[in-house]
Amino acid sequence: MRAADLITATALMLLGGVVIYDAVRLGIGWGVEGPRSGFFPFWLAVLMIATSAAIIGQTVWRTGRGPFVRRAAAGSVLAVLLPAAALVLATQFIGLYVASAVYVGAYMRWIGRHSWPLTVGLAVAIPVVTFVVFERWFLVPMPKGPLEAWLGY
């Protein structure tokens, strides 16, 4: 927990440094008519670095309170996070509908251990319902891939 706190605060400080670097490039003073572009970000970053430093001080002062996440729990968090990232990656290439069918199906089968009929049924039904609601009723287009192109959308 303590290490995670220190890492986060340090990351925020570094981010503040990056912001200051760009703000100085843009100009932090008074321009032709009013403050220049870097003025507001510069002072925000200065305050953020100071506050993060205070948080680091506060954390060092206190004693640690156990690990940030237990090993078993970290596994189940990754079991949600990684498939979700895979879904987004797949959406980029094969479109949202096919990707979500594969994703829902795979998740239900390997993590939920549901029966094949239920898995396939829902994996097909969810994208189809999504398609009808978004593309048809509300006219909100979603990313599409080769299958939709083949079907003429």
Place this chain on the structure above:
Amino acid sequence: MGLDNLFLGFQIALTPFNLFVAVIGITLGTIIGVLPGLGGANGVAILLPLTFTMPPTSAIILLTSIYWGALFGGAITSVLFNIPGEPWSVATTFDGYPLARQGQGGQALTAAFTSSFVGSLFSVVLITFFAPMLAEIALKFGPPEFFAIQLLTFSAFVGLGGGNPLKSLVTILLGFIMASVGLDIVTGQLRLTFGVTDLMKGFDFIVAVIGLFGIGEILLSVEEGLKFRGVRTGMNPRVVFQTWKVLPRYWRTFVRGSFIGFWMGFKPGGATPASFMSYAFAKRFSPRGDRFGKGELEGVVAPETAAHAAGVAAMLPMITLGIPGSPTAAVMLGGLIIWGLQPGPMLFKENPDFVWGLIASMYTGNLIGVVMVLAFVPLFAAILRIPFAILTPLIIVVCAIGSYAVHNSMIDVWYMVVFGVIGYVFKKLDYPLAPLVLALVLGDLAENALRQSLIMSQGSLGIFFSRPISGAIMALAVFFFLLPALTPWWRRRRRGTSPADSAAARARAGDNGPSER
């Protein structure tokens, strides 16, 4: 004059289409409120793209109805499953879940829904009368006043939000920095993009809301081991009417909760402390106070009344000043801009049908809501019995759709994943997320107000303190910012003198912990 306008509003809110929209919104909202990982703010954010093709008044009615539904849904999970869906439902679990365990879930739910309704109604009535007045005053505001009010908004998070004030401050600053990424509309320069084209558009707060609250919340609940051990509802008309016969006995609690809720609620982040404060007061003044926590109906009434009064009151600064009081109100504000309306005091002059339609829909929406949840509680509770391996992918797919639909861009879906991880880490480390979202929404407005003020004064910060209204607001903001530093000192001084007042102190301390969850 106010009543004429309200009448006009009802003519809009009571059209069949808008009533239909309200029913849909409340149904969706209640489902969202019941589902783990989805709450008012991200529910509204995900469904926002559906409103793009609607007339603005129907669109806002849909979004507010989703919000009311989510508030009701939170009560269902708190009472039946001991899972507070939202931080302000935490106090509802104290007595709600014990009641349900004793087989009085129906009574607890009836009390919760009725209290929510009473609390909301109270706030809506006050909004009806105060909103036009506040808008009238706000019309005279210049950039310094608006900047002062925005500063006050954020100072309230630091001073009154509970939790670690330093961490609240950092998330505010981070939100403002993220808001400044992209094109600077005043000078036309690109800021903080470092030549990356994708960064030119900046970060959309709707995507941030979906990631931080939606994905982050799922990761968090997975880690805690998603287990729903529900109690049966035991809901039928007889139970409802019997509970209604008992409830008038608690009128004092209703009144107190409503006032606390409204008062805390129009300040940002107010719903959670309001619910705890109301609970603490009810416990102290009730003749059966010692039985609180073991299953007292009054212990459900108190937090629910206050939380909903506060939730509705958060709409007041949104419609009058254009400054949202909660992340959900922030998303609605984003909606206003997308529908082509200019949020702020001019709304009352330029779009009276929109404003009054919205206010009237708060009456109708809450009435429809309370009837619907009372009738369909078992159906909504059944949602939580859907297996986890079906719910999780479904929620993530819905979040991805919502993020994509905002700008039809894939990069937003990637941002959603990144924001999800940030949300998870920040929640674990007690960095509050609501101020981050609000800063991201208000970033441009606040910066422009600051710049214009400085142009007016030719660079002197004195302008914020020399004008009477902004000076008073600034003084209050500075006081809130300093409050975390002053409180320990003040408490130490009081401890010696009056130990009896420690209940109030405990109520304050109590809202610190859970409000972060």
